[in-house]
Amino acid sequence: MVGITGYGGYVPRLRLQRAAAAKANAWLNPGLMGKSKGERAMANWDEDAITMAVEAARDALGPDDDRSRVKALYFGTTTAAYTDRLNAGIVQAALTLEPQTACFDVTGTQRAGLSALSNALAAVRGGLKGEALAATGERRKARAASAQELDGGDAGAAILVGAKDTLADHIGSAVSTVDFVDHFRGAGEEFDYNWEERWIRDEGFAKIVPPVIKAALAEAKVEPGAVDVFILPTTFKGVAESVAKKAGLKPEAVKDNLAAQLGDSGAAHALVLLSHALESAKAGQVIVVAQFGQGCEAHVFRTTKKVESWKPERGVSGWLADGKPETNYMKWLVFNGLVEWDKGMRAEKDNKTALTTLYRNNDMILGLVGGRCTETGTVQFPRTRISVNPNNAAVDTQVPYKFADKPASILSWSADNLTYAMSPPNHYGMMVFEGGGRIFMDITDVDPGDVDSGTPVRMVFRVKEWDERRGFTRYFWKAQPDKRRMAAAKQAAE
Amino acid sequence: MAAGIRDKVAIIGMGCSKFGERWDAGPDDLMVEAYLEAMGDAGIEPSQLDAAWFSTHIDEIGTGKGGTPLSLALRLPNIAVTRVENFCASGSEAFRGAVYAVAAGAADIALAVGVEKLKDTGYGGLPVGNMGTLIPQTSPNGSAPGNFAQLASAYRTKHGVTKEDLKRAIAHVSVKSHANGSKNPKAHLRNVVTEEQVIGAPMIAEPLGLFDCCGVSDGAAAAIVTTPEIAASLGHKGLVTVKALQLSVSNGLESQHNSWDGSYFHTARIAAKKAYKEAGVEKPREQISMIEVHDCFSVTELVTMEDLFISEEGKGWRDVLDGFYDADGKVPCQIDGGLKCFGHPIGASGLRMLYEMYLQLKGRAGDRQLANPKLGLTHNLGGSPSTNVCSVAIIGQQGA
Numbered sequence: 001m002v003g004i005t006g007y008g009g010y011v012p013r014l015r016l017q018r019a020a021a022a023k024a025n026a027w028l029n030p031g032l033m034g035k036s037k038g039e040r041a042m043a044n045w046d047e048d049a050i051t052m053a054v055e056a057a058r059d060a061l062g063p064d065d066d067r068s069r070v071k072a073l074y075f076g077t078t079t080a081a082y083t084d085r086l087n088a089g090i091v092q093a094a095l096t097l098e099p100q101t102a103c104f105d106v107t108g109t110q111r112a113g114l115s116a117l118s119n120a121l122a123a124v125r126g127g128l129k130g131e132a133l134a135a136t137g138e139r140r141k142a143r144a145a146s147a148q149e150l151d152g153g154d155a156g157a158a159i160l161v162g163a164k165d166t167l168a169d170h171i172g173s174a175v176s177t178v179d180f181v182d183h184f185r186g187a188g189e190e191f192d193y194n195w196e197e198r199w200i201r202d203e204g205f206a207k208i209v210p211p212v213i214k215a216a217l218a219e220a221k222v223e224p225g226a227v228d229v230f231i232l233p234t235t236f237k238g239v240a241e242s243v244a245k246k247a248g249l250k251p252e253a254v255k256d257n258l259a260a261q262l263g264d265s266g267a268a269h270a271l272v273l274l275s276h277a278l279e280s281a282k283a284g285q286v287i288v289v290a291q292f293g294q295g296c297e298a299h300v301f302r303t304t305k306k307v308e309s310w311k312p313e314r315g316v317s318g319w320l321a322d323g324k325p326e327t328n329y330m331k332w333l334v335f336n337g338l339v340e341w342d343k344g345m346r347a348e349k350d351n352k353t354a355l356t357t358l359y360r361n362n363d364m365i366l367g368l369v370g371g372r373c374t375e376t377g378t379v380q381f382p383r384t385r386i387s388v389n390p391n392n393a394a395v396d397t398q399v400p401y402k403f404a405d406k407p408a409s410i411l412s413w414s415a416d417n418l419t420y421a422m423s424p425p426n427h428y429g430m431m432v433f434e435g436g437g438r439i440f441m442d443i444t445d446v447d448p449g450d451v452d453s454g455t456p457v458r459m460v461f462r463v464k465e466w467d468e469r470r471g472f473t474r475y476f477w478k479a480q481p482d483k484r485r486m487a488a489a490k491q492a493a494e
Numbered sequence: 495m496a497a498g499i500r501d502k503v504a505i506i507g508m509g510c511s512k513f514g515e516r517w518d519a520g521p522d523d524l525m526v527e528a529y530l531e532a533m534g535d536a537g538i539e540p541s542q543l544d545a546a547w548f549s550t551h552i553d554e555i556g557t558g559k560g561g562t563p564l565s566l567a568l569r570l571p572n573i574a575v576t577r578v579e580n581f582c583a584s585g586s587e588a589f590r591g592a593v594y595a596v597a598a599g600a601a602d603i604a605l606a607v608g609v610e611k612l613k614d615t616g617y618g619g620l621p622v623g624n625m626g627t628l629i630p631q632t633s634p635n636g637s638a639p640g641n642f643a644q645l646a647s648a649y650r651t652k653h654g655v656t657k658e659d660l661k662r663a664i665a666h667v668s669v670k671s672h673a674n675g676s677k678n679p680k681a682h683l684r685n686v687v688t689e690e691q692v693i694g695a696p697m698i699a700e701p702l703g704l705f706d707c708c709g710v711s712d713g714a715a716a717a718i719v720t721t722p723e724i725a726a727s728l729g730h731k732g733l734v735t736v737k738a739l740q741l742s743v744s745n746g747l748e749s750q751h752n753s754w755d756g757s758y759f760h761t762a763r764i765a766a767k768k769a770y771k772e773a774g775v776e777k778p779r780e781q782i783s784m785i786e787v788h789d790c791f792s793v794t795e796l797v798t799m800e801d802l803f804i805s806e807e808g809k810g811w812r813d814v815l816d817g818f819y820d821a822d823g824k825v826p827c828q829i830d831g832g833l834k835c836f837g838h839p840i841g842a843s844g845l846r847m848l849y850e851m852y853l854q855l856k857g858r859a860g861d862r863q864l865a866n867p868k869l870g871l872t873h874n875l876g877g878s879p880s881t882n883v884c885s886v887a888i889i890g891q892q893g894a
Contacts, residue, residue, distance in 0.1 A: 344617065345615070345616055346619075346622050349624065351630070353627075356627075357627040357631065358631065361628060364632075365631050365632060378751070380750045381750060382632075382750075384746075388747060388750040388751045389751065390747055390751065410647075411648060411756045412644035412645070412647045412648040412879075413644065413647050414640045414641075414643035414644055414699045414700050414702075415640075415697075415699065416636055416637055416639065416640030416643070416698075416699040417696075417697055417698055418619055418637040418698050419635055419636050419640060420622075425697075425699070425700065426634070426636065426640070428634030428636050428640065429634075429644055429647070430644065430648075430880060432752055436752060437750070438749070438750060438751075438752055439632075440633060440634060440749055440880055441632070441633075441634055442634040442635060448700075452647060452651075453647045453648060453651035464631065465635070474631060476631060476632050
């Protein structure tokens with residue numbers, strides 16, 4: 001039966017303390033203090049919808065190099081880097097999926113994440129010869145001192161869909177499309193324009209969602225009272241509960257929306273919550289996931305026995321547990337482009353990207369693929385015609401070799417205050433990979449004192465630079481301190 | 495190995511502009527300053543020059559491309575001018591070109607001039623630039639101090655040196671260079687500093703503080719070379735001759751192969767070995783009288799003491815702290831203040847190092863004159879620890 005064969009999530013390390021943001025802005029809007037509890041996930045400066053979707057997909061796919069089973073990729077988001085460049089194509093390249101993978105951007109509504117999953121389910125049901133991946137990521141952007149700034153959260157999630165070995169079978173779905181404009185973001189605009197909350201609640205959620213839930217359950221032939229988990233992202237208090245009641249669901253089925261520790265990740269949030277729910281699901285449970293936006297979409301899943309044994313690399317819970325409280329509201333403003341700050345003359349460097357060069361080196365730059373010499377086994381980055389092996393400079397012997405999921409450690413490093421950086425001091429150094437090879441690269445998600453020679457790191461796909469003059473986002477891989485291997489090493493030492 | 499350059503070419507004139515923030519001078523003024531001193535020293539007319547080599551690194555903001563900036567500034571008599579560039583080792587490259595032209599018999603007398611005008615950018619430190627279209631897409635967003643600071647973490651780890659000991663050792667490197675630079679009227683930085691000042695200075699790139707970084711300076715330096723026979727015929731006595739000229743260039747081993755541990759310069763060791771062989775030096779710690787090394791950062795100088803086989807591997811930091819390389823030590827290093835204090839106008843630096851060695855060998859180094867030096871070594875590096883070019887040159891008394 002068609003259903004979920006894997007899932008993953010991603011929550012950025014930084015957690016903006018809402019109290020810090022509310023306090024900074026309470027003089028403008030005292031009402032913000034009412035939202036000052038808890039924390040929201042805050043993307044690092046070099047993360048965006050694409051990088052978070054990539055990280056979530058890696059969480060679902062695991063470190064195995066062979067990802068040829070994925071035949072289709074649907075990327076759901078409303079905050080992608082490009083309006084006209086296939087964002088899903090960047091995700092595909094970063095994941096080193098086969099070029100034959102069908103890739104689509106699903107966008108234009110807050111239910112884009114769940115729509116990506118709909119498409120993946122439809123593709124597999126339609127006879128796709130392999131699995132389909134629904135990946136989603138959202139970097140919420142809101143004006144400084146707005147309520148949305150405190151309600152939102154940055155995150156990613158990914159769901160793998162297949163026709164065998166499922167963790168949860170897809171047993172019903174329903175959709176309605178209604179041009180109900182609770183908010184909008186015009187083309188080229190940075191921020192949402194929001195209508196009154198009471199109207200959205202009473203005319204939107206309360207009237208549009210329950211019939212869709214009922215229809216999906218009817219298709220699944222499941223009684224509303226038999227639903228174990230109900231997922232409906234919304235930032236409005238009590239709305240998920242009242243919708244559940246109207247649809248006849250048990251009140252205890254309503255899943256906590258992670259508002260206290262993550263915030264609402266927009267189009268990504270339904271899949272973030274689904275991914276999170278699957279982590280603790282038991283066999284035979286019914287999960288209903290719905291997402292609101294110009295109508296509503298709902299899917300019904302029944303978990304299989306396998307859901308209890310299959311686990312993602314880290315999962316939403318793993319990432320949630322690995323947060324760092326951030327109380328510096330100015331950092332939030334800088335990272336989100338909400339303040340004009342003095343970057344200095346060093347930032348004037350032209351970051352124009354030669355698209356020809358990018359294409360020639362596509363797997364190297366986006367996929368972190370190097371080479372392995374078939375004669376000597378020497379592994380190197382980048383792949384070159386003549387091997388770097390000092391004892392055997394073999395010619396034309398290299399085959400592609402993927403570095404992205406190989407464990408590495410720091411050989412040398414520095415924390416640089418001189419260079420232009422969005423989050424100084426900029427850490428970078430020589431990363432040495434287990435199994436061979438090394439790359440001199442940026443280190444991200446790091447604070448002074450975090451690293452030294454020998455620190456284990458993992459590779460993460462991030463924004464390298466922006467070409468602000470031309471609107472081009474440049475991506476590459478960076479090293480991130482590997483907390484899990486650091487903890488394991490510490491434990492072994494003790 | 496080739497027969498080598500030993501004693502085949504003599505230096506008959508050298509010149510060096512005042513280094514520093516030369517708000518008053520453009521690159522042409524700097525070149526003229528160095529050139530006129532060198533020509534006066536050599537005692538020749540422009541018409542006697544057969545060819546010239548011209549080094550400058552950052553052509554975009556400095557002097558421009560090609561050989562014309564030199565020819566125009568000096569009004570050279572339409573002779574060949576070859577512009578060379580090899581990162582911060584460009585100055586040594588110009589010297590190599592001139593020396594080899596003389597050795598080959600292609601020129602009787604050749605000129606080498608290096609210049610850099612760095613203080614026209616509007617900010618401190620080196621100008622920010624791109625290297626082609628691929629490297630910027632992957633390489634870290636870094637700076638020269640950040641790249642060279644990499645040495646510190648790798649060196650500490652390899653040799654088990656504590657952060658504090660290493661910081662003290664590199665501080666001593668800078669204290670020594672400031673003391674030396676204070677005696678050099680042409681130096682950019684002439685202030686004396688204490689170890690406490692160096693250690694307490696603002697951090698630039700961990701663990702390098704402000705005083706661990708060399709001056710970013712404007713300046714030019716020049717050399718005039720010929721055969722020993724022609725030098726003698728022109729009346730030059732007590733000749734300073736070229737003993738060795740070596741250049742080793744990274745081929746990607748350090749940046750791509752795990753055999754390099756990040757704590758030293760692979761190229762420097764190769765260039766040093768070849769230079770000693772070419773010059774007939776068997777025990778550098780005993781035979782080399784003085785050295786001018788590429789102390790772009792204090793930690794670079796520290797590891798270079800080992801790369802030149804003067805200090806034992808892992809013990810360079812102890813020699814530094816023991817004063818072995820101080821002005822009154824066994825092998826004085828950076829007696830002119832080095833890049834640290836004389837300054838570092840990139841395209842000129844290799845020639846500036848040779849200028850000091852030449853003055854010392856000629857006994858014309860004023861307050862900083864060393865007693866009876868025989869052989870002087872210059873080490874001129876360009877790039878970063880993991881990808882670089884390294885020049886090692888030795889000059890000395892004829893017959894030494």
